[in-house]
Amino acid sequence: MSTLQITDLHVSVDTEDGPKQILKGVTLTIDDGETHAIMGPNGSGKSTLAYSIAGHPKYTVTGGSVTLDGEDVLAMSVDERARAGLFLAMQYPVEVPGVSVSNFLRTAKTAIDGEAPKLRHWVKDVNKALQDLNLDPSFGTRSVNEGFSGGEKKRHEIAQLELLDPKVAILDETDSGLDIDALKVVSDGVNRFRAKEGKGVLLITHYTRILRYITPDRVHVFVDGKIADQGGPELADQLEAEGYDKYLTKV
């Protein structure tokens, strides 16, 4: 079972002109095994939502709550959130020079599980995860995200998703910058994750095309730090046809 419950979340970010409110009351529940898509124009606060849930220090929660299976996520440190079962696939994965992918994956797995993975199985699991995402086995010896192409970075994020096996995955524009082949490979990875029992997905995207490969249970339209509309997968089709204009003019 895994339920991510976001209630009336208010988040601000520090700017030169003082704190600026980005999220203005977001309420959203991802129930056991559900996939929700959040769509919205640039600057609507989609990424802020993702980073706030993960605990990025840049963002200050000024109100509301986030719970995972009833546990208070906002009271946890960044790494505690991950160990509690949250995973954020980042839009811009960060380079960590000199730290090999294999060392990074093993250190993360050890941290999440509380014990080092059995080496023999682990090597096999890593090779399979890389292979499934069309990443060469030599990928393990490269420094984390350093010199990766845009597509490699995103595929590496999804390989981590599969290996670390969280309860709820937040995918922040994982589809942006991917060509059609890479998009399929990444979508397949996300779908393998979703096929497991009780996994939640919060899929943040600017475009509808990834939703052709990953069918959401619910679609939320995000405008100006709030959910402006929600519905089933058909809402995505409507957005594709009409764009965000009607929501923007309302603001």
Place this chain on the structure above:
Amino acid sequence: MLETKKIESHLNPTGSFDLADHPVPTGREEIWRFTPLKRLRGLHAEAEFAAPTSATEWNTPAGVRIEVVEGDEARALRGVSGLVPNTRFAARVLAEVPSTLLVDVPAEADVSEPIHVRVQGQDAGSAEAAHVVLRFGAHSRSVVVLDHSGHASLAQVVEVVAGDGAQVSVVSLQDWSDDAVHLTHHEASVGRDATYKHVAISFGGDVVRMDSNVHYAGPGGSAELLGLYFADEGQHIEHRLFADHNEPRTKSNVVYKGALQGQGAHTVWVGNVLIRQVAEGIETYEENRNLVLTDGCQADSVPNLEIETGEIEGAGHASATGRFDDEQLFYLRARGIAEAEARRLVVHGFFNDLIRKIGVASLEEKLMATVEDELSKNVLKDVTGDVTEVGV
């Protein structure tokens, strides 16, 4: 009326073997302005060089001559790299030292076993001078490690002659005890199409200052100057580089990385590159990165690039000094890795990159262990567990 006076280059003072041309530095000179002269025990000035108390030992791979030479042979080796001293201490070392440690690798010798010279200082209260000559014949290939530890007040000149086409690595490890003072000048002459790698690794000592200079004896030579340093509380570690592109189509690549922790830890990196008018088609790049781990540290980083010709392939430099990158830490922590462990990974990674470039397997493990020791002193003292590499 003001008298106009000829200004001499402070960056690269004119050299001379004559001690009279080298007044005792006051600390106002460009090349001495960062160095704490008061802590040098007179090595820069008038300290009397006593008979060496340091114990020096080495292994001798087949075909290599390693010997302490004296008399005419030693005298003939002074300045053999083309070095004309530009500091008083280097001039004094060459004028006064009675003997020279010579490592002579004959032409075309392919020496697979690293030549490991261990200098074990015994007494920091007694000033010592040392002259080391590493002479590599044409098309030879070898690795020399100069490994300094113990207690010493040492003024040293290391001259390297890399013959045409030679492939040479020289690693100088400064792993001194806390009371050591070490002033050293490394001068390398890189032959036509030769490849020279110089690695400076400075961890220990009260004051360590190394000038590592390179010039070329013919076109097509290539120099890679790598450095790794870790300054603790009160330590002064200074590295000055000079790549003198005096021949066409030569290359230099400088990468120095340092970490600082503790009150009064001070590091200095000065990277001078001169591209002379004749040096067309050269490539040069220099980079210095410093990771500041605690409050109270100071990292000075000064790249200088002087270009006298427009016909160059590439010239660039980068310098960055900073604390932990919050985005890196966030990324690692967002994968469940606890903060202290994430910090350790980042520091390991910071040095790992460089350690992998050294290319001396026996040293790499030792260096990672030394980095680990340094880290455990301070920022990471609460962390346990291991982060060793496992290939997948």
